[in-house]
Amino acid sequence: MAHFSKDFLWGGATAANQIEGGYDEADRGLSISDVTTEGGLDHPRMVTYIDKDGKPGAFVSMPGATDFPEGSKPAVLPDHYYPNQVAIDFYHHYKEDIKMFAEMGFKVFRMSISWSRIFPTGEEEKPSQAGLDFYRSVFEELHKYGIEPMVTISHYDDPLHLSVKYHDWSDRKMVDLYVRYATALFKEYKDLVKYWLTFNEINSSLLMLNAFGGNGTDEQYRHAYQKLHYQFVASARAVKIGHEINPDFQIGNMICGIVDYPYTPDPKDILLNRHSWEQDIFYCSDVQCKGKYPTYAKRLWAEHDVHLDITDQDKQDLLEGKVDMYTFSYYMSNVVTTHDTDDKVGGNFAAGVRNPYLKYSEWGWATDPTGLQYFLEMMYDRYELPMMVVENGLGAKDKIEDGKIHDDYRIDYLRQHIAAMDKAIENGVDVRAYTTWGCIDEISAGTGQMSKRYGFIYVDRDDEGKGSLDRMKKDSFYWYKKVIESNGDDL
Numbered sequence: 001m002a003h004f005s006k007d008f009l010w011g012g013a014t015a016a017n018q019i020e021g022g023y024d025e026a027d028r029g030l031s032i033s034d035v036t037t038e039g040g041l042d043h044p045r046m047v048t049y050i051d052k053d054g055k056p057g058a059f060v061s062m063p064g065a066t067d068f069p070e071g072s073k074p075a076v077l078p079d080h081y082y083p084n085q086v087a088i089d090f091y092h093h094y095k096e097d098i099k100m101f102a103e104m105g106f107k108v109f110r111m112s113i114s115w116s117r118i119f120p121t122g123e124e125e126k127p128s129q130a131g132l133d134f135y136r137s138v139f140e141e142l143h144k145y146g147i148e149p150m151v152t153i154s155h156y157d158d159p160l161h162l163s164v165k166y167h168d169w170s171d172r173k174m175v176d177l178y179v180r181y182a183t184a185l186f187k188e189y190k191d192l193v194k195y196w197l198t199f200n201e202i203n204s205s206l207l208m209l210n211a212f213g214g215n216g217t218d219e220q221y222r223h224a225y226q227k228l229h230y231q232f233v234a235s236a237r238a239v240k241i242g243h244e245i246n247p248d249f250q251i252g253n254m255i256c257g258i259v260d261y262p263y264t265p266d267p268k269d270i271l272l273n274r275h276s277w278e279q280d281i282f283y284c285s286d287v288q289c290k291g292k293y294p295t296y297a298k299r300l301w302a303e304h305d306v307h308l309d310i311t312d313q314d315k316q317d318l319l320e321g322k323v324d325m326y327t328f329s330y331y332m333s334n335v336v337t338t339h340d341t342d343d344k345v346g347g348n349f350a351a352g353v354r355n356p357y358l359k360y361s362e363w364g365w366a367t368d369p370t371g372l373q374y375f376l377e378m379m380y381d382r383y384e385l386p387m388m389v390v391e392n393g394l395g396a397k398d399k400i401e402d403g404k405i406h407d408d409y410r411i412d413y414l415r416q417h418i419a420a421m422d423k424a425i426e427n428g429v430d431v432r433a434y435t436t437w438g439c440i441d442e443i444s445a446g447t448g449q450m451s452k453r454y455g456f457i458y459v460d461r462d463d464e465g466k467g468s469l470d471r472m473k474k475d476s477f478y479w480y481k482k483v484i485e486s487n488g489d490d491l
């Protein structure tokens with residue numbers, strides 16, 4: 001018998017920019033993801049612009065990062081494909097999609113709100129009624145089937161206008177703009193949404209600098225720490241306001257949960273591993289769960305000569321805006337070392353030494369269910385907050401054979417991770433929810449490609465944007481339905 005509580009929240013997860021499309025419908029303003037091209041294993045995603053002399057240019061896209069040269073304007077260039085503009089067109093297919101989630105027996109559906117659908121530039125005084133209405137219809141549709149929405153307020157798609165004007169959270173003004181946006185959502189949906197996450201994978205700014213060999217410059221680290229500070233304050237103020245609007249709200253952080261292991265028993269590797277945890281995971285988790293900066297922040301800041309713009313009011317806000325639950329994504333583990341080795345591997349936000357005990361996906365992601373158990377047990381002990389696994393899944397290139405998709409590799413991956421989660425629960429961890437990533441195929445965040453699929457539901461669209469957008473159930477669809485029906489007994 002599995003150990004999931006009878007009201008365990010089984011479901012799936014998505015992000016607005018990766019599924020919605022409808023990028024110019026109603027009042028919606030452009031978001032950073034709308035000017036991001038597709039990428040792949042051989043070429044990165046790029047953000048495109050026209051420079052001050054009228055010449056087209058592009059820079060490598062990283063979640064949230066904006067590097068527009070002085071005087072340039074973001075632009076949609078004719079010889080590029082921008083996959084997120086249409087994505088899987090959830091904007092027009094949400095009823096059909098939600099019906100299929102209901103058929104699988106979902107108890108919860110994690111989605112995000114596109115900020116520029118609510119505040120087109122991010123700086124309007126009043127929210128867009130059309131934007132608010134769209135999400136109201138989605139939430140009502142979910143409730144029709146008894147599915148609880150879980151909403152990420154910001155998931156890698158800041159309004160483009162804000163990204164350029166305030167250079168990716170370099171300005172304190174972003175705090176007020178975010179708080180205004182979050183407050184509008186809380187007020188509008190106070191009776192429709194109970195679970196909120198403030199920022200998707202808030203630690204990604206730090207992970208990114210580490211993952212690429214710790215090659216970030218001091219300036220990049222200074223930017224990342226300052227941006228994070230403003231986001232922590234914005235998140236904390238949102239938590240406080242959210243609780244005033246509805247004391248039943250459960251508001252969580254969202255951490256990219258990559259587990260680091262030391263490569264050797266050399267004490268230097270053990271220390272490096274500890275320090276990697278501090279920088280990659282604990283730093284953001286501690287501030288959001290304990291309401292204050294940890295003692296080792298001193299070391300982290302000193303390493304890159306960081307001097308934060310931080311006020312007494314900020315400190316007060318952090319303390320009063322602690323999150324209610326610990327929510328995180330988990331895909332893989334990573335190995336760190338101080339030793340020289342050529343056996344490097346990496347994908348997403350992890351880049352370290354190859355682990356000989358694990359198998360890797362085509363994109364270099366290590367499959368490690370034990371890492372999920374490790375992470376759950378460690379974080380629950382550290383914070384004693386309810387835990388929610390809000391992303392987990394396997395990206396793969398699915399093949400249609402005789403009108404079917406036999407994705408047993410995906411079933412196998414998910415089965416092992418659910419079993420690991422069950423072990424953690426058996427060992428005393430309070431896990432409340434599990435939402436697999438990309439319960440329906442969506443645009444991959446890292447590559448921008450459609451062919452890196454995660455869903456139980458296949459969407460007919462390819463990497464060039466061709467296809468009918470028709471939906472089709474994969475084998476994993478029927479398997480997950482059975483898992484939910486049996487409350488995790490029948491894996």
Ligand code: BGP
Pocket residue numbers: 015018200201256329348391395437443444445446447452
């Ligand atoms: C996480 C992001 C998601 C999602 C997932 C899978 O980091 O929160 O947005 O996309 O990773 O990554 P990818 O799409 O690159 O395979």
